[in-house]
Structures are given as C-alpha cells and as structure tokens.
Amino acid sequence: xxxxxxxxxxxxxxxxxxxxxxxxxxxxxxxxxxxxxxxxxxxxxxxxxxxxxxxxxxxxxxxxxxxxxxxxxxxxxxxxxxxxxxxxxxxxxxxxxxxxxxxxxxxxxxxxxxxxxxxxxxxxxxxxxxxxxxxxxxx
Amino acid sequence: xxxxxxxxxxxxxxxxxxxxxxxxxxxxxxxxxxxxxxxxxxxxxxxxxxxxxxxxxxxxxxxxxxxxxxxxxxxxxxxxxxxxxxxxxxxxxxxxxxxxxxxxxxxxxxxxxxxxxxxxxxxxxxxxxxxxxxxxxxxx
Numbered sequence: 076x077x078x079x080x081x082x083x084x085x086x087x088x089x090x091x092x093x094x095x096x097x098x099x100x101x102x103x104x105x106x107x108x109x110x111x112x113x114x115x116x117x118x119x120x121x122x123x124x125x126x127x128x129x130x131x132x133x134x135x136x137x138x139x140x141x142x143x144x145x146x147x148x149x150x151x152x153x154x155x156x157x158x159x160x161x162x163x164x165x166x167x168x169x170x171x172x173x174x175x176x177x178x179x180x181x182x183x184x185x186x187x188x189x190x191x192x193x194x195x196x197x198x199x200x201x202x203x204x205x206x207x208x209x210x211x212x213x214x
Numbered sequence: 215x216x217x218x219x220x221x222x223x224x225x226x227x228x229x230x231x232x233x234x235x236x237x238x239x240x241x242x243x244x245x246x247x248x249x250x251x252x253x254x255x256x257x258x259x260x261x262x263x264x265x266x267x268x269x270x271x272x273x274x275x276x277x278x279x280x281x282x283x284x285x286x287x288x289x290x291x292x293x294x295x296x297x298x299x300x301x302x303x304x305x306x307x308x309x310x311x312x313x314x315x316x317x318x319x320x321x322x323x324x325x326x327x328x329x330x331x332x333x334x335x336x337x338x339x340x341x342x343x344x345x346x347x348x349x350x351x352x353x354x
Contacts, residue, residue, distance in 0.1 A: 091347075095216045096276070098343070102220040102336050103278035106227035108329055109234075110263040110280050159276075176332070187339050194346055201351040 080204055087197045089127045093120060093157065094190040100159070101183045104174050111170035115162035117182065123157035217347070219277040220340040222268050226279030227333040233282050234261045234326040241314045242323075248302045249292065249310040256312035258288040258319075288313055 100116060107113040164173035237259050249255040264283035269276050290313045298307035 092216075098340065099216050099219050099223070099277055102223045102340065103276070105332050105336055106223045106280050107263075107265055107278055108332070109231075109325070110265050113265050113278070180332070183336065183339065187343060190343050191346060194350060197350060 083200055084197060086128065087193055087200065090124055091190065091193045091197065093123050093127060094186060094193055096157065097186050098183070098190060101179055101186060104162075104179050105176070105183065107172075108174045108176055108179070109172070111172060113172050113174065115174045115179065116159045117162060118157040118159050120157075126157070216276075217340055217344050219268065221337060223277050223279045224333045224336040224340070226266065226268070226281060228330060228337075230261070230263060230280045230282050231326050231330040231333065234263075235323065235330070237261050237285060238319050238323045238326060241319045242316065244312050245314040245316050245319070247312045248300070250302075253304070253310065255292040255310045256314070257292075258290075258312065258314045260286050260288065262286055 097118065097120060100118070104115040104117075107115075162173050162175070162178075165175045165178070241258050244256040247256040261282045262284045263280050266279045266281045267277065268279045292313045293311040294308045295311060296307055297303055297309045300309045303309050
C-alpha cells in the first residue's frame with residue numbers, strides 16, 4: 076500500500092538524480108575550461124530519463140550509472156545509464172580543448188533551475204500526500 | 215551522492231587557477247629582473263593543467279577535476295638591451311633582462327581570474343541546490 080503512495084515520487088526522484096548527475100558533468104567541464112586536450116561532455120536529458128524509466132521497476136538505477144560504460148572500448152552496457160556525448164569545439168583552438176564557456180554556463184544555469192523545479196514538484200507532491208492523510212478536523 | 219563531487223571538482227579548479235595566478239604574479243614581479251653574475255636571467259614560468267578523474271572507484275569517468283601537472287620554464291632568450299653603463303652589463307655592453315612578456319602575462323591573469331570566478335559560482339550554485347535538497351518535504 077505504501078508503495079502506491081510513493082510510486083508517484085519515483086519518476087521525480089529519477090529526474091532529480093539525473094539532474095544532479097548532469098550538474099556534476101557540467102561542473103567538470105567548467106573546471107577543465109583551460110585544460111589542454113580536454114573534450115567537454117554532456118548527455119541528452121530526455122533520452123536518459125526515458126531510459127531510466129524504461130529500465131524496468133527494479134528501482135533507482137543511478138547509483139551505478141556514473142561510468143562511461145556505453146562509450147568505453149571494452150563495451151560495458153547498462154540500459155539505465157545516460158549515454159555521454161562529446162561536445163564539438165564551437166571555435167577551433169590550438170590546445171584541443173572543446174569547452175565552450177558560454178554554452179556551459181547556460182547549461183549550468185538551466186540545469187540548476189530545472190533541478191530546483193524538480194524539487195518543487197517533489198515538495199508539492201509530498202504536500203498533496205500529507206493533505207490526503209489529514210483528517211477533516213485537523214485543519 | 216553525486217552533488218558532493220561538485221565541490222571536489224570546482225575546488226580542484228579553484229586551487230589550480232590560484233596556482234596559475236601565483237605563477238603569473240611571480241612572472242610580472244620579475245618582468246624587469248636583470249641577469250645575475252651567472253648570466254642567467256629569470257625565466258617566465260607557465261603552469262600546465264591536466265585532467266584528474268575523481269569519481270568513485272570503478273566508474274570514475276564522470277567527475278573530472280583539474281590539477282597543475284608541471285610548471286614549465288619558458289626557454290626563450292631573455293631581452294637584451296645595450297646599456298654599457300649598467301652595472302650588470304656584460305663585456306659587450308649588453309644587459310640581459312628576463313624573458314617575461316608583460317602583455318601575455320596580463321592576458322593570462324585575466325583568464326585565470328575569470329576561470330576562478332566561474333568555479334566559485336559553480337560551488338555557490340551547488341551549495342544552494344544542496345540546501346534546497348535538504349529542505350525537501352519540510353516547509354511545504
């Protein structure tokens with residue numbers, strides 16, 4: 076029974092986990108903005124969320140999605156892992172770094188905002204559940 | 215806890231950029247240093263950044279910090295100025311100054327300072343997101 080109450084939160088939880096993952100990825104890109112040869116990475120959020128939700132009901136798969144398994148040469152797999160893509164350099168430069176700071180800053184702000192909105196969705200869904208559990212004379 | 219790693223990543227960037235600023239400061243301070251008795255003037259130094267993976271054991275590809283791998287000396291010939299009255303002039307009357315290019319160093323400094331600010335902002339954002347996560351379900 077308690078499953079039914081919390082299952083509505085599962086989707087938002089997965090989204091929140093992926094948002095945190097993406098935030099970390101963008102933070103890595105920003106940290107390496109001046110590292111020669113560093114190639115910026117990102118993942119398609121919609122695709123990753125679909126994957127995470129379609130991966131069956133065996134719970135939250137994010138704990139082991141951090142690896143770049145889909146892209147490693149020895150070919151790890153894992154259906155619920157976000158596929159990391161490599162960013163192309165928007166302007167060529169000699170040191171081979173493909174971090175575009177404007178794009179990264181924009182993605183970072185966007186992702187932070189969406190993280191917060193997911194938090195709000197979770198908060199309001201908790202509030203809805205709590206309201207449903209209140210008895211009529213509890214105000 | 216993937217958000218926690220952001221502090222490690224951004225912290226490594228802040229410390230690397232501050233080391234870069236340090237090197238720029240010593241280059242600028244020595245911009246007009248002349249060669250000592252050994253004929254060796256100050257050589258400009260440059261930091262070399264390197265990506266360092268700081269994820270969990272086994273899957274450490276997703277969190278990429280940065281560190282200074284080496285500090286390299288610019289081997290270019292120092293600036294030579296003809297000034298026979300200078301106490302450090304050599305037999306031909308030339309004084310060897312350091313090979314620091316002040317304009318390059320200023321550009322380097324601005325770039326380092328911007329990257330530093332970016333990393334600080336990343337940390338601030340991560341901090342406020344985590345604070346809001348901690349309040350999840352409380353003041354609804």
